[in-house]
Amino acid sequence: MAEDDYYTVVFHHGGVLVSEPHMEYIGGVVDSWANVDIDRILIPFVEWRFEELYGDNAKYKTVYWLDPGLEVKDGLRPLENDTDVRMLYSIVHEKAQNKEIHFYFEHEDEVEVIDGDSEDDDCGDSEDDVYKPRHEDEGGDSEDNEDDADDEDHEDDEDEIVVDIGSGTVGCSGNPMPKSKKPKKQKWRACNGRPRYPNIEDVQRPHEARNTVDDADDEGGYHSDQMGSIRGDSDDEGRYEIKPPQFNEAAPFGQVDLQLYMLFPTLKMLKQAVKDYTIALGRPVKQVKADKGRCKYTCEQGCDWNIFCSWAEVHGSYQIKTFNPTHTCSRKLKNHQATSKWVADKLVEFMRQVPDMTAVDAFKYMASTFQVRLADMKIYRAMRIAREVVEGSEKDQYEILMDYCMELLTSNAGSTVGIHVERPDLSFPAMFDRLYCCFDACKKGVLSGCCPLIGLDGCFLKGYYGGTLLVAVSQDGNHSFYVIAYVIAYAIIGQETKDTWSWFLTRLFEDIGHPKDVGCEFISDMQKGLLPAMEELAPGTKHRFCLRHLEVNIWNYWRIAELRNLLWDCARCLTMLEFEKKFLELKELSMLAWTYLNNLQHHNWTRVAFSTTSKNCALTNNMSKQFNAAIVKMRGKPIISMLEEIRVYLMNKMNKIRKQLTQYRGPITPAAQTKLEVAK
Ligand SMILES: [Zn+2]
Structure with missing residues (x-):
């Protein structure tokens, strides 16, 4: 006989074969024999092996063999007559690459139920029964009982069927049965508290099982299909008991699997798993029972789906005791489980x-x-x-704001970062009031390369604690070509008042110099408190009002469309003659609007009166608005997250512009060059 014809025969027995929702072999144990001559695998061989396991004259109802390469749910074939045997030969020869043949025993329905209390003290609380072969009762049933196992070894020696995969000692090859192996009591046992374990078909082959289980344990988590477990007794090589599946905590949404008898370390984990499972199914469920040790869910729409989980003392964890996985209701998109x-x-x-x-x-x-x-x-x-x-929570970020500012100063030498706190008394903890930040790179950029026109603006912060962000923005000489906004400084304050603007402008002037010394102008939306603060700190400084803002005011007061056009015409005039003519037209259209505009300084809103030092004829405060728009998504974040994102934004912006301009060759900026080309 060629060596190729020797196979390992694996018997799955003691479990229950269920056909709903799909074919499945639940519970039981596995025994295997190595080096079995395939020609001997006939029906009498199977019957004889079954009698070895369960005693003389023990009968099974049906035995199935598993088509190699298929799973139990679709690969079980009955072994009842010679035709079945021939089919087994031909398919196994062709497909069983690993030289293994699996048999599944379906037991007779009539079983004598024996109370397991006397032998299995830990089997107390489950209603589930399991078929057990003789050797299972006497062999020390799991690794939990390792201490007992040694004491019982001698019993095993007497009653156990010797199975040795490595040596090839198999009864079917002609070795006589030891006389001592007479079966004792031929009874099916129903052990209270020893649940039937599902998915026996997923257990590894005997020779693989030991490694796989060890590996799985090392990783700290495993799928339910890796649950083969070697029994501790060295005489039992080749035999292993099935553990209940363990819930895989790392399973991604949609692949969360719940099975009958599955174990969960905590009830919370089960609840989370049920939530993921039912949301993925699209079937809302409700909790109908919940206390410290158990919980039960049923289908919200009233179908038969249900799951019940409680503490299982024997496993030291929570276990699904009943589970009907079939929903007959329809799918729903809204699920209140999604809290x-x-x-x-x-x-x-x-x-x-x-x-x-x-x-x-x-x-x-x-x-x-x-x-x-x-x-x-x-x-x-x-x-x-x-x-x-x-x-991190918004409050937590305020607690480490000082550290963040110190870090900014360390990593950006020459910058100005300051926090203003309120502390009426030393017995009070310091409370954040305002923050000011001006990076050295921004300062240098503004002073060396920007037009001396600074846009001032404030915008609300949308985080839990609110606040306002004041910004000072300038444009470089290429403003019309690249959208370039240099934020000179920003400050976070409670609200815009004369006091807060004064505080901000004082620090700003310290950083970039007083307007009178550097000759810069300002443009703003006439914010509350800004104009008085500016008048106090830098009287006589030219200050433009954003024309878009003026336009809105005029429209709100007088609602004349023609006025808006005339306002823009007046503002764009470059000669006094032209301006006076347009302004007169405006006066004829609306005397009140003319009075309103005439009460402003001309240099507040029309180009004809702008100074030539600013080198920027902007009528609107777009540079501030652009910056505010760029940081709009950052404004809802906790303070340090926001500051950090603004810092990174500025850094990237500067770097991008620097890269672009290093490739440019020319005496003047690209924007100015383009204007010249157009004007030629
Ligand atoms: Zn349902």
């Missing part, structure tokens, strides 16, 4: 990848990835929770 906290957990990873995530992004992400539709408020709440996880 804000659950949504936040799912959003955290997405937020790390997309820091600028908006509510719309979050809604789309949840709908496409998790198939749930969420209400707006739930999205907002979840985003806030997720943001706190990702960026």
